Amino acid sequence: MDKTLLKLKALADRNRLRIFGALTQYEELCACQITELLQVSGATASRHLAILVTAGLLKSRKESRWVYFSLDESCDGMDNILDWLLPRLRQFDQIHGDFEVLDGIMAVSKEDLCRQQRGEACCPVQKTETTDG
Amino acid sequence: MDKTLLKLKALADRNRLRIFGALTQYEELCACQITELLQVSGATASRHLAILVTAGLLKSRKESRWVYFSLDESCDGMDNILDWLLPRLRQFDQIHGDFEVLDGIMAVSKEDLCRQQRGEACCPVQKTETTDG
């Protein structure tokens, strides 16, 4: 039961569900992109990602200094999880917001993204703000 | 997202998963039977059941003093949840243990069960103990 419970606990958190949702939209995302999406510290994002990997829901690969995360296709029962989860995720405002934000994040190089996260205010992300305020 | 998250949180607890599992085996169980299965206080069982009902996974009906719980067939996506969960639950020792315990519980009248739970040691449950100790 513990593996099943581990998967359920891993998904039973808003931010981790958002990570999972993001990875149904983009094949692969690196830690700094997830950090940017969730608007939490890198440490927090890293811990959430570790929980999802430990549960067997995500896999990661390291390429030089970057670590990329993706859905673990080999996860036993992943198809059934997606059957249940996908139509639900598509239904929710926050996830749609995430998808839009992600598009913005992907339009920026990881280098600039990380520079930004360090507070070096060079190369600002072009925010798609409405100017009706 | 909150309804989806609510369902995931509801299932992401060992005792609640056991309740859910029990109800895949027995169409309908009353609160005192669940209490007996989990070996927790009636208040604790009641709270777990309330969480599952609130999440839309279980429904309940009251019949005189007894409250009966069952899987909520009308729960949106219940089939998909079961597709994922059933083969996993069947795999685990604790759930199989639960099924055996449940058989014992169902062999006793609810009246006797509750008497027992109140400490009135009349009409003992026939435990299927092996006598090799």
Place this chain on the structure above:
DNA sequence: TATATAATTAGCCAAACAACTAATTATATA
């Protein structure tokens, strides 16, 4: 080889959660 950097781990704190006992509610019956 010293420095910069992406990610993780360690250590801390506040909020959420699961358990308990006691009190309350709703129903049946003497």
Place this chain on the structure above:
DNA sequence: TATATAATTAGTTGTTTGGCTAATTATATA
């Protein structure tokens, strides 16, 4: 109508969890 009883709600307590900052690890590069 007073009493018993099944279930729930209220209130308390210890544990788990999710967030942070600081320290560490692994990799690239000046």
